[in-house]
Amino acid sequence: MSAAVAGERAASWRLGLAGAGAFGAFILEALAPLPEVTLAAVAARTPARRQAAIRRWADARRAAGLPAGDVAEVEDARDLCRHPAVDVVAVATPPDLQPEVARAAVAAGKPVFLEKPGALRPADLAEVARLAEERGVPAAMDFVMRASPLLERVRSWYRAGWLGTPERWHVENWAGGELPAGHWFWDPARSGGVMVEHGVHFLDEVTWVLDATPGPAWSRAWPHPCLPGAMARCLAVVEYEGALPGGGGWHLAASFYHAFVRPEGREHQVRELGFRNGWLRIAGWIPERLEGELRLDPDGRKALEGDPLVDVTAGPGDAVRVAARLPDREEAYREMVRAGFRALLAAAAGRGRPLAPLDAGVAALAVARRAVEAAGGAGGAG
Missing domain, CATH: 3.40.50.720 (NAD(P)-binding Rossmann-like Domain)
Structure with missing residues (x-):
């Protein structure tokens, strides 16, 4: 152009x-x-x-x-x-x-x-x-x-050095499974399967938040309990490594469970993130609520206390509790x-x-495909 x-x-x-x-x-x-x-x-x-x-x-x-x-x-x-x-x-x-x-x-x-x-x-x-x-x-x-206000904060806190070494990243995604049996989503020849079609969102967010490099990946998939031909449940584990902003390397195993089986209105999604300096829990596949406990230096605590979206209160010992909530999930989306x-x-x-950029899509898709292929096929069937 x-x-x-x-x-x-x-x-x-x-x-x-x-x-x-x-x-x-x-x-x-x-x-x-x-x-x-x-x-x-x-x-x-x-x-x-x-x-x-x-x-x-x-x-x-x-x-x-x-x-x-x-x-x-x-x-x-x-x-x-x-x-x-x-x-x-x-x-x-x-x-x-x-x-x-x-x-x-x-x-x-x-x-x-x-x-x-x-x-x-x-x-x-x-x-x-x-x-x-x-x-x-x-x-x-x-x-x-990448445009989530809550994940953007986790990213900035990590890059400022306040979270310390990443130790764990887990996504639990119990999503709605109301699609009919003939929908393209259930056909891996059209969708790539759950890990490809949906999982790339979450693979990319780890790379983006932690400036991480993905390595070996594994997955397994199982059918929908009411639609035997639909591989609606998938578990993947991916190894990531990276470098701390102040120097020093790290390595973690991230796990992702996606299950498109829940009735309407009964979904449940949560991320559990572990760091050397504490833990964070983020609710909603579109991140809508954040909570956690962190041990922060004075500069980190001052910065978080100055954020109008984040509530900071006294926690156990020398830790503080942090909490943030978006008022409207759909509008946030x-x-x-x-x-x-x-x-x-x-x-x-x-x-x-x-x-x-599209290169980010290529990278996330490559990880998803490695995970699926490690399970022995397009759907990663168990």
Whole structure:
């Protein structure tokens, strides 16, 4: 993308959405309050899907006091990428289609906001990244965890040296399992399986928060208790290593359990993080509540006490208790999507880099694939 074109588009961006399923519609709802973004076109295979997504956009725009505008309907996502009214493409198709659509957008010179995992194979996503780099087209993964206010605080505390050596990272994700038996999510040939389609979020967050390098990985998967053909439960263990901000290396084993089996309204997600100087617990797959106990030096305690989101109280011995809570999980989720999209637009206008470049997606996908392959197949069946 030329500097002249980027400058012309910096004030207003016409969005094309490729893939109008549940998450594609959520992207539209999240981006609707942005006055610099208009929806130009939606691509999906059925008119009903396209029109439902457009209605959701229109409702969210009205709620934000903004016009919905005219939106073109397109059947083929590749045609949407070439549509003259589209400046930037959000790709929210099933994973098996994502690299083809992303390549079409890059070939058309359109910045790409790519839903995870971006591809089923790291090589396919790496090819998209290579083409984008060659053509100067900004492209980003929708790795929303990088925009989490709570994880951003953990990252900054670690980098300031207040947490000490990382010792443990565990994710427990009991998610909803209400999808029908024929849904693409359950087909590893389309989704890559739970560890690939969903797990990359959490693999990337460890790398990002701790500036960590992933190593050997292992996983195992088991079927949904009510859908024997759906590998809905997955456990993975990944070794990570890194260097402390003040010097010295570290090594930890991170574990990730994902189970898409819970009835609606009965989900449970938590992260347990262990450090030399204490522990942190973060509730919600979209992080919404943080608590923990830390032994902080005076500078660290002063910094945390000055953070309006964080409550600091006396803890056992010389430790302090820390707590933080986001008031609205769904709005936090929408804002995390907006943050990644804004960063992409800024990069396209020549200001900065995407929050999660495609290389981050390649790295996370490579770890997920190593874990699955260590279990002996696409689903990692037990």
